[in-house]
Each structure stands twice: as C-alpha cells, then as structure tokens.
Amino acid sequence: MLEQPLDVVTGAVLIGKIVGASRIVIGVEDNKPDAIAALSAMVPSEIAVSVCASRYPQGSERQLVEALTGRTVPTGKLPLHVGVVVQNVATAVACSDAIRYRRPLIDRTITVAGSGIARPANLRVPIGTSVKDVIAACGGLHPRAAKVIAGGPMMGRALGRLDVPIIKSTGGLIVLRADEIRRATYGPCISCGRCLEACPLGLEPNAISIYTEAGRALETEPFGTRECFECGCCAFVCPSQRPLVQFIQTAKAAFSTGSQAGLAVRPGVAS
Ligand code: SF4
Ligand code: SF4
Structure with missing residues (x-):
C-alpha cells in the first residue's frame, strides 16, 4: 500500500x-x-x-x-x-x-519478522524461493531461534523444515526464540464461556474441542466446525490453554477422511 x-x-x-x-x-x-x-x-x-x-x-x-x-x-x-x-x-x-x-504472478512481497531473525525485513521474493534462502538473505537465524512460522502470529503455522518454498499465499515468516515458545499443558474445559464471547462467528469451539477430545469429531458439525476460519481468538482467551484451533483442525480432517482415527491432538499438551 x-x-x-x-x-x-x-x-x-x-x-x-x-x-x-x-x-x-x-x-x-x-x-x-x-x-x-x-x-x-x-x-x-x-x-x-x-x-x-x-x-x-x-x-x-x-x-x-x-x-x-x-x-x-x-x-x-x-x-x-x-x-x-x-x-x-x-x-x-x-x-x-x-x-x-501481461506479467504473471512470479513474486510475492513478504515480511520476515521476530526476535529469532538477524535482520527483519520486508522483501519481494520470487515464488519458489526456499524459506532457507529467505532467512539467509535476512542475515540468518539468531543462535536461540527455535521456531519458524509461515504466516501471522495468530493464524500462521510452524514449519517442520526450511527447505520449503515461498508460495503465492505466503504473507510472511516469523522466527521465535526458544524462550518465546509456550509449551504449556492444557486442562479440561471449565465452561467459562470466554471462547464463545471471543469467536467473531458465534461458533462453539468449546464443544468442538470436547467432542473431538472424546473421539467424536464427526459429531461437531452443528457447533460450526466447517465455518471456522481458524483465527485463533478462542484459543487466545482460553484460561485452560486448550489448543482449540488444533481440535478444530482435527475435526475438519476427520470430516475429510470420515474417521478421527489417528488424528487426535496429543492429550494434555499444547505447543
Ligand atoms: S478459531 Fe474458529 S472457533 Fe475459534 S474464534 Fe476463530 S472462527 Fe471462532
Ligand atoms: S475458553 Fe476454554 S475453558 Fe472456557 S469455555 Fe472455552 S474451551 Fe472451555
């Protein structure tokens, strides 16, 4: 802009x-x-x-x-x-x-931010450039860098490896240091209702999480699983630190496969 x-x-x-x-x-x-x-x-x-x-x-x-x-x-x-x-x-x-x-979409403007990157910057990079090369162009990782997220702080996803490409939907990279990563255990839903108040679509992430945790993800459609756009507002406010977005993603994956087998969020651990 x-x-x-x-x-x-x-x-x-x-x-x-x-x-x-x-x-x-x-x-x-x-x-x-x-x-x-x-x-x-x-x-x-x-x-x-x-x-x-x-x-x-x-x-x-x-x-x-x-x-x-x-x-x-x-x-x-x-x-x-x-x-x-x-x-x-x-x-x-x-x-x-x-x-x-007549110029096709061959590059993308991205933001590279976070305390784990040596020189944060906004860059225009060719689509297909590896994340590793983008990080190198920004001076490399801080010695305590521990997690690279593709996307924003609320909706981004952690990358498992750095030899993956920037694609047309990559808006940015965030690099976090080890002491910035929350690895809290999560507790049961205490029915406080905060996630219901926080959801901009009026969905019921608490119910989706409870059903999914119980192995009943296929029954969560009435609570809005398909409508959820994974903004993360519900998980952000949850006092039990329940990984609500991961539960919702698990439920969506169950809809795709018709089964929740093998898709459960790791019990009691949010990362
Ligand atoms: S992640 Fe989904 S359920 Fe949670 S607040 Fe956002 S839209 Fe609502
Ligand atoms: S915010 Fe967390 S504890 Fe409160 S109702 Fe929602 S899922 Fe349950």
Whole structure:
C-alpha cells in the first residue's frame, strides 16, 4: 500500500469492472495512517478509502464486509451472497500486473519478522524461493531461534523444515526464540464461556474441542466446525490453554477422511 498505491488502486478498478461492481471500497485499519494517506492521494472519485478499527480479525472477509457495508454474511455463505466481492491488496496488484503488463504472478512481497531473525525485513521474493534462502538473505537465524512460522502470529503455522518454498499465499515468516515458545499443558474445559464471547462467528469451539477430545469429531458439525476460519481468538482467551484451533483442525480432517482415527491432538499438551 505504501510502495505501490497506484497499482493497488488500478487493480481495484480493474477487478471492479470485471465483476460489474457498482461501488468500490478500500478498507484500511486506522493504525496505518501512512497507507491511508498514500491510497487517498491516488483514488479516483468513484472509489472510497474507508478507515476501519484496528481489531483482529478485521481483515477476515466476513468482518470486513460488515465493517464496510453493514451487510452480514450468513453462516456457511460467501460475501457474494450479499453482493460483495472481497480481494486483498496483493491480489489487486497482481491483477493490475496481469492485465496491464501481461506479467504473471512470479513474486510475492513478504515480511520476515521476530526476535529469532538477524535482520527483519520486508522483501519481494520470487515464488519458489526456499524459506532457507529467505532467512539467509535476512542475515540468518539468531543462535536461540527455535521456531519458524509461515504466516501471522495468530493464524500462521510452524514449519517442520526450511527447505520449503515461498508460495503465492505466503504473507510472511516469523522466527521465535526458544524462550518465546509456550509449551504449556492444557486442562479440561471449565465452561467459562470466554471462547464463545471471543469467536467473531458465534461458533462453539468449546464443544468442538470436547467432542473431538472424546473421539467424536464427526459429531461437531452443528457447533460450526466447517465455518471456522481458524483465527485463533478462542484459543487466545482460553484460561485452560486448550489448543482449540488444533481440535478444530482435527475435526475438519476427520470430516475429510470420515474417521478421527489417528488424528487426535496429543492429550494434555499444547505447543
Ligand atoms: S478459531 Fe475459534 S474464534 Fe476463530 S472462527 Fe474458529 S472457533 Fe471462532
Ligand atoms: S475458553 Fe476454554 S475453558 Fe472456557 S469455555 Fe472455552 S474451551 Fe472451555
């Protein structure tokens, strides 16, 4: 948004023409005043730059649609159901590149952050570059680096190895030191209800976890397993430190295979 605001805006205009949009809104959180200024200076009169509250998970399309249009996407439906198409800024730039310059998506701007990396940086890297090479380009790992996460702090996934490629959906890498990694044991659900209050979709992660823990993952659909987009808000607030997202992922995997056999979260341990 800061370095290619014109490409973002051009991409938005082109996407709007393709889908026949009557209105285009670019939503930016209020903790990015420089990006708001850069985009506002570029937008033509038919596009609005709308400032949203900085509140996780504001970037998820459901929350964004509600914040920008006041429309609620029903559970199990896509934004298109309420007449909205959501695209992120990287997609807008990619569309602009493809349509204006016939340039395919061959690189990706990523953030490399965390106390476990020598020189944190924002980089544009060719898709297919190995994570190992990206880390080397940032000066290598700190001696106490212990975990590399692909993605953000709430929804990212730990990598088991570093010889894996950056792909078009890789937004960033976070490298943590050993003393920053929580390896707490988790306890039983105490029915405090905090996860229910935290879930932006009104799902029941407590029930999903209890059923999955009991080997009954296939019975969790009524609690919203399929709708969950794994934002991690429920697990973040759970006083029993239950790995709710892992339980939900286990339940989804059980839906795919038709069985929970071999998929159970390791009893009593969250990592
Ligand atoms: S991860 Fe938890 S809070 Fe987020 S959508 Fe799923 S159930 Fe709700
Ligand atoms: S926050 Fe944790 S302990 Fe509380 S109801 Fe949810 S799963 Fe149970």
